[in-house]
Amino acid sequence: MTDEANQEDASEAPPASFRADERKDRLLCAAERCFIDSGFHGARMAQIAKAASVSPGLIYHYFDSKEQIIAELIQRHFNEKKAMLARIEETDGSVLDAFLASLEEGLQSSLDPFWSAMTLEVTAEATRNDDIAKLLCCSDGEMRDRLRAALKRENDAPDMDARIEMFVALIQGLGIRAIRNPDMEREAVVKLLRDMVEHLFRRRPQD
Amino acid sequence: MTDEANQEDASEAPPASFRADERKDRLLCAAERCFIDSGFHGARMAQIAKAASVSPGLIYHYFDSKEQIIAELIQRHFNEKKAMLARIEETDGSVLDAFLASLEEGLQSSLDPFWSAMTLEVTAEATRNDDIAKLLCCSDGEMRDRLRAALKRENDAPDMDARIEMFVALIQGLGIRAIRNPDMEREAVVKLLRDMVEHLFRRRPQD
Amino acid sequence: MTDEANQEDASEAPPASFRADERKDRLLCAAERCFIDSGFHGARMAQIAKAASVSPGLIYHYFDSKEQIIAELIQRHFNEKKAMLARIEETDGSVLDAFLASLEEGLQSSLDPFWSAMTLEVTAEATRNDDIAKLLCCSDGEMRDRLRAALKRENDAPDMDARIEMFVALIQGLGIRAIRNPDMEREAVVKLLRDMVEHLFRRRPQD
Amino acid sequence: MTDEANQEDASEAPPASFRADERKDRLLCAAERCFIDSGFHGARMAQIAKAASVSPGLIYHYFDSKEQIIAELIQRHFNEKKAMLARIEETDGSVLDAFLASLEEGLQSSLDPFWSAMTLEVTAEATRNDDIAKLLCCSDGEMRDRLRAALKRENDAPDMDARIEMFVALIQGLGIRAIRNPDMEREAVVKLLRDMVEHLFRRRPQD
DNA sequence: CATGAATGAGGCTTCATTCAT
DNA sequence: GATGAATGAAGCCTCATTCAT
Numbered sequence: 079m080t081d082e083a084n085q086e087d088a089s090e091a092p093p094a095s096f097r098a099d100e101r102k103d104r105l106l107c108a109a110e111r112c113f114i115d116s117g118f119h120g121a122r123m124a125q126i127a128k129a130a131s132v133s134p135g136l137i138y139h140y141f142d143s144k145e146q147i148i149a150e151l152i153q154r155h156f157n158e159k160k161a162m163l164a165r166i167e168e169t170d171g172s173v174l175d176a177f178l179a180s181l182e183e184g185l186q187s188s189l190d191p192f193w194s195a196m197t198l199e200v201t202a203e204a205t206r207n208d209d210i211a212k213l214l215c216c217s218d219g220e221m222r223d224r225l226r227a228a229l230k231r232e233n234d235a236p237d238m239d240a241r242i243e244m245f246v247a248l249i250q251g252l253g254i255r256a257i258r259n260p261d262m263e264r265e266a267v268v269k270l271l272r273d274m275v276e277h278l279f280r281r282r283p284q285d
Numbered sequence: 286m287t288d289e290a291n292q293e294d295a296s297e298a299p300p301a302s303f304r305a306d307e308r309k310d311r312l313l314c315a316a317e318r319c320f321i322d323s324g325f326h327g328a329r330m331a332q333i334a335k336a337a338s339v340s341p342g343l344i345y346h347y348f349d350s351k352e353q354i355i356a357e358l359i360q361r362h363f364n365e366k367k368a369m370l371a372r373i374e375e376t377d378g379s380v381l382d383a384f385l386a387s388l389e390e391g392l393q394s395s396l397d398p399f400w401s402a403m404t405l406e407v408t409a410e411a412t413r414n415d416d417i418a419k420l421l422c423c424s425d426g427e428m429r430d431r432l433r434a435a436l437k438r439e440n441d442a443p444d445m446d447a448r449i450e451m452f453v454a455l456i457q458g459l460g461i462r463a464i465r466n467p468d469m470e471r472e473a474v475v476k477l478l479r480d481m482v483e484h485l486f487r488r489r490p491q492d
Numbered sequence: 493m494t495d496e497a498n499q500e501d502a503s504e505a506p507p508a509s510f511r512a513d514e515r516k517d518r519l520l521c522a523a524e525r526c527f528i529d530s531g532f533h534g535a536r537m538a539q540i541a542k543a544a545s546v547s548p549g550l551i552y553h554y555f556d557s558k559e560q561i562i563a564e565l566i567q568r569h570f571n572e573k574k575a576m577l578a579r580i581e582e583t584d585g586s587v588l589d590a591f592l593a594s595l596e597e598g599l600q601s602s603l604d605p606f607w608s609a610m611t612l613e614v615t616a617e618a619t620r621n622d623d624i625a626k627l628l629c630c631s632d633g634e635m636r637d638r639l640r641a642a643l644k645r646e647n648d649a650p651d652m653d654a655r656i657e658m659f660v661a662l663i664q665g666l667g668i669r670a671i672r673n674p675d676m677e678r679e680a681v682v683k684l685l686r687d688m689v690e691h692l693f694r695r696r697p698q699d
Numbered sequence: 700m701t702d703e704a705n706q707e708d709a710s711e712a713p714p715a716s717f718r719a720d721e722r723k724d725r726l727l728c729a730a731e732r733c734f735i736d737s738g739f740h741g742a743r744m745a746q747i748a749k750a751a752s753v754s755p756g757l758i759y760h761y762f763d764s765k766e767q768i769i770a771e772l773i774q775r776h777f778n779e780k781k782a783m784l785a786r787i788e789e790t791d792g793s794v795l796d797a798f799l800a801s802l803e804e805g806l807q808s809s810l811d812p813f814w815s816a817m818t819l820e821v822t823a824e825a826t827r828n829d830d831i832a833k834l835l836c837c838s839d840g841e842m843r844d845r846l847r848a849a850l851k852r853e854n855d856a857p858d859m860d861a862r863i864e865m866f867v868a869l870i871q872g873l874g875i876r877a878i879r880n881p882d883m884e885r886e887a888v889v890k891l892l893r894d895m896v897e898h899l900f901r902r903r904p905q906d
Numbered sequence: 907c908a909t910g911a912a913t914g915a916g917g918c919t920t921c922a923t924t925c926a927t
Numbered sequence: 928g929a930t931g932a933a934t935g936a937a938g939c940c941t942c943a944t945t946c947a948t
Contacts, residue, residue, distance in 0.1 A: 098907095116413050119326030123943055133909045135945075144943065195412040201461050202405040205398065206323050218465045240473035243462050244481065248451070251458020254408050255450050258425045266447035274451065277484050305932085330918060340934045345919070530827050533740030537922055547930045549924075558922070609826040615875050616819040619812065620737050632879045654887035657876050658869070658895065665872020668822050669864050672839045680861035688865065691898050719911085744939060754913045759940065913945075924934075 102140045105130045106154065109147050114195045118148055118203055152200050152210065156217040163221060167228050174232045174279055178272055184249070185268055191260070194253030222246070233279050241278050248274060309347045312337045313361065316354045321402045325355055325410055359407050359417065363424040370428060374435050381439045381486055385479055391456070392475055398467070401460030429453070440486050448485050455481060516554045519544045520568065523561045528609045532562055532617055566614050566624065570631040577635060581642050588646045588693055592686055598663070599682055605674070608667030636660070647693050655692050662688060723761045726751045727775065730768045735816045739769055739824055773821050773831065777838040784842060788849050795853045795900055799893055805870070806889055812881070815874030843867070854900050862899050869895060 108130035112121035123144060127134040141147050162180060169176035187193045204211040222242050235241065248271065255262055315337035319328035330351060334341040348354045369387060376383035394400040411418040429449050442448065455478065462469055522544035526535035537558060541548040555561050576594060583590035601607045618625040636656050649655065662685065669676055729751035733742035744765060748755040762768045783801060790797035808814045825832040843863050856862065869892065876883055 114412070117326060117409060119324060120413060122941085134943090135910065136908055138944070139907070191412065195409065197461075198405055198409040198412070201464055202324060202402065202409050205321065205402040205405070205464055206327060214465055215467070222466070237470075237473045237477060240470055240477045243459075243466065243469055243474055244455070244477050247458030247462045248455055249458070250461045251454030251456070252450075254404075254457045254461075255454045257408055257412060258421055259429070259450065260422070262450055263447055266444045267450055270444065270447045270451050274481065274484070277481070308932090329916090331916095341918085342920075342935065343933055346932065351918070528826070531740065531823060533738060534827060536920085548922090549931065550929055552923070553928070605826065609823065611875075612819055612823040612826070615878055616738060616816065616823050619735065619816040619819070619878055620741060628879055629881070636880070651884075651887045651891060654884055654891045657873075657880065657883055657888055658891050661872030661876045662865070662869055663872070664875045665868030665870070666864075668818075668871045668875075669868045671822055671826060672835055673843070673864065674836070676864055677861055680858045681864055684858065684861045684865050688895065688898070691895070722911090743937090745937095755939085756914065756941075757912055760911065765939070909946105909948085911945105911947090913943105915942100917941080918939090920938080921936095922934105924932105925930105926932090927930085 098140070101132070105132070105137060105140055106147070106151060110151055110196065113148070113151065113199055114192050118199050148203065149210070149213070151196075152213060155196065155200065156221075159217075159221060160224075163224055163228070167224065172232065173228050174276075177229075177279075178275060181271065181275065182268065185252070185264075185271070188249050188253050189256045189264060191257050194250075194256055197250060197253055198257075229279060245275065245278055305347075308339070312339070312344060312347055313354070313358060317358055317403065320355070320358070320406055321399050325406050355410070356416070356420070358403075359420060362403065362407065363428075366424075366428060370431055370435070374431065379439065380435050381483075384436075384486075385482060388478065388482065389475065392459070392471075392478070395456050395460050396463040396471060398464050401457075401463055404457060404460055405464075436486060452482065452485055512554070515546070519546070519551060519554055520561070520565060524565055524610065527562070527565065527613055528606050532613050562617065563623070563627070565610075566627060569610065569614065570635075573631075573635060574638075577638055577642075581638065586646065587642050588690075591643075591693075592689060595685065595689065596682065599666070599678075599685070602663050602667050603670045603678060605671050608664075608670055611664060611667055612671075643693060659689065659692055719761075722753070726753070726758060726761055727768070727772060731772055731817065734769070734772070734820055735813050739765075739820050769824070770831070770834070772817075773834060776817065776821065777842075780838075780842060781845075784845055784849070788845065793853065794849050795897075798850075798900075799896060802892065802896065803889065806873070806892070809870050809874050810877045810885060812878050815871075815877055818871060818874055819878075850900060866896065866899055 105126070109121070109126045112126045112129055115121070116125070123137060124134050126147075127137055130137075137147075141150070162184060166173060166176050166180055200210070200214065204214045222239070225242050225245075226238050229238065229242075233241075252267065252271070255267075312333070316328070316333045319333045319336055322328065323332070330344060331341050333354075334344055337344075344354075348357070369391065373380060373383050373387055407417070407421065411421045429446070432449050432452075433445050436445065436449075440448075459474065459478070462474075519540070523535070523540045526540045526543055529535070530539070537551060538548050540561075541551055544551075551561075555564070576598060580587060580590045580594055602611075614624070614628065618628045636653070639656050639659075640652050643652065643656075647655075666681065666685070669681075726747070730742070730747045733747045733750055736742065737746070744758060745755050747768075748758055751758075758768075762771070783805060787794060787797045787801055821831070821835065825835045843860070846863050846866075847859050850859065850863075854862075873888065873892070876888075
């Protein structure tokens with residue numbers, strides 16, 4: 079807060095939109111933390127406001143409703159995934175290698191119970207909120223398409239769709255595992271995961 | 286239950302204890318449906334009561350609270366899983382074959398968005414309710430232990446724990462996939478799953 | 493319960509009204525205990541039923557409602573008081589002496605927190621339930637009239653009404669004290685009470 | 700409170716803390732009225748809210764629960780009593796005279812059926828709520844101690860404890876009488892009360 | 907913009923009372 | 928008569944949202 083105050087001192091008209099964006103971002107981050115702790119339904123607006131160090135009323139200057147916060151958070155979720163995917167697409171060498179390389183990084187977050195908890199919340203919400211379901215379906219579809227396209231160079235098996243589903247299932251499933259078995263030996267699992275992914279994508283089409 | 290059945294044959298009088306069990310079961314089923322539709326927090330007691338065609342007050346003759354209903358449902362979930370596991374353990378032939386055979390059956394429910402939604406609810410709840418977390422951790426641990434023991438005959442790789450985690454991740458991850466991509470080609474996925482599981486467990490320990 | 497069973501054995505037609513009265517009495521006693529423990533509003537019908545070892549539904553064969561139980565209990569309350577008063581009226585010697593003699597006995601119950609609690613409940617209820625208020629006002633008035641008549645022989649001071657009020661206030665006030673200060677030294681208080689009552693009634697009209 | 704008064708003078712802006720206190724006080728008064736009308740258990744939060752002209756939800760900005768409102772009211776009750784006692788303690792002349800003088804004032808409230816009803820509620824609640832019982836026992840004890848100390852100058856009879864109990868019993872008992880017999884001749888009773896109190900405290904220790 | 911007091915609908919739960927057996 | 932399951936109307940309390948300041 080002192081930082082912003084300094085910036086305000088520097089120029090009489092501080093970029094309002096910047097501060098607004100920053101404030102909105104802070105709110106989203108606070109909301110994410112709360113949702114992870116308490117779930118979409120369990121988290122209270124007052125709790126989010128406190129976590130973001132603002133008054134409850136102020137939230138409604140940035141968001142129309144709790145629902146909208148959830149929607150924006152989910153959007154952000156997907157943007158992060160897409161950014162990761164973009165980095166893989168841009169690689170010069172073997173896509174699969176870049177993919178495996180980024181797997182470790184990705185796993186750091188996928189296996190992170192916090193991150194996984196968010197995925198769970200989002201997926202669970204999709205089973206009851208049709209808007210979320212559509213958003214998920216769409217984004218998920220786009221991700222799969224791009225993944226398929228990126229991997230086509232490596233492997234054009236006719237059942238690539240199923241393989242990709244299997245892959246995503248593995249990643250997200252491990253997220254659940256991380257929650258249900260906090261003592262899971264991550265190193266052995268990551269090693270095994272590499273092996274599985276190679277088996278999935280390196281292999282020639284079924285003979 | 287057999288006693289009551291006899292009594293039923295003897296006279297028209299409906300055995301009280303039987304009806305009580307039946308009513309409780311009906312309530313649990315209604316609750317499960319509601320929880321799948323709306324989540325643990327989203328589902329309302331009134332909604333559950335209506336789904337079971339009883340008055341709201343009656344629920345409290347059978348359960349102390351909403352929380353207890355959730356707990357009993359989770360317990361029931363694990364009992365089903367354990368029953369499946371018991372059938373596999375009792376097989377005479379190859380455990381892995383029995384396992385693969387039951388996979389299809391299991392997948393029917395794991396891929397069933399209803400069933401998966403319940404798993405999501407339960408897992409998500411574990412991230413915020415410590416009691417549920419403990420119950421899950423315990424039951425999950427028992428299941429993994431028994432699975433490991435059952436598979437030892439086939440494969441005693443030193444990283445069996447990781448492999449089992451991977452396997453369960455696959456199954457539960459596919460549950461999520463079924464929700465996020467309802468158009469998933471199930472046949473191809475099931476076929477691939479068989480292949481993956483064979484790869485996981487049939488293989489000799491890493492050389 | 494075994495006793496009643498025996499009686500039933502003795503005569504095929506057990507005096508139904510007797511059993512009914514006995515049952516009703518048991519219910520009233522159970523209700524009194526519950527009301528003392530939890531207050532008129534705090535006591536639950538189920539609690540009363542359990543205390544009387546009957547089913548909740550049966551209560552409604554004997555009473556129309558909870559309110560009626562309260563009313564009958566209050567009536568019984570007054571009957572006991574009137575019986576005590578009657579014994580004093582019938583004495584041959586000094587009414588005041590009989591009175592003072594019965595004071596100790598009366599105090600045993602008035603100072604008994606149980607009994608006093610009932611008086612409190614009844615009086616408190618009178619502040620909100622007009623029916624009870626009327627009943628109380630009436631019964632109380634009758635008691636005061638009879639007390640005044642009985643004491644007239646001893647003392648016909650013109651302010652006898654006030655003195656009687658003062659006397660009853662003392663008795664009932666001590667009931668409150670017994671609740672608020674359980675460590676009260678009863679002997680000293682009883683001794684002092686005798687002195688006060690003598691002062692109240694033995695004295696000639698104010699000079 | 701003086702600070703806020705100054706601020707009020709300075710500008711029209713109503714000091715937030717002042718309004719908060721005022722609102723809380725209004726709620727307490729409204730609650731008191733409702734409790735007197737309907738009893739602690741009979742009074743409804745909605746009724747209290749309406750009596751204070753606020754929405755039901757607002758009550759919970761100022762109090763944690765209905766129980767807490769009751770507790771604060773009881774506390775306030777004792778504070779009033781203590782203030783009265785403090786005035787008597789500070790008198791220069793005869794404590795007993797100051798005492799008798801304040802008796803009339805005190806009686807105005809003790810004989811006020813409203814006030815007495817509150818005492819009844821509080822005492823009745825003490826028979827079932829242990830927290831209240833402890834609070835009452837404590838506060839009552841303190842009051843008796845201070846009363847005894849204040850009267851020691853006048854009268855150091857060895858049974859002063861019993862006399863004080865008797866005195867309080869008289870006052871509180873008259874409160875009950877005021878409820879049970881609204882037609883009580885207050886003047887005669889007050890006159891008699893003076894006489895009784897003098898008899899209680901002016902007298903030398905028993906010979 | 908910012909605050910946080912205020913609102914009020916609605917959730918979970920209780921409990922007096924009824925009724926099928 | 929006797930039971931206790933069943934009812935359903937409230938009750939206490941929560942919390943997303945609004946609004947005066």
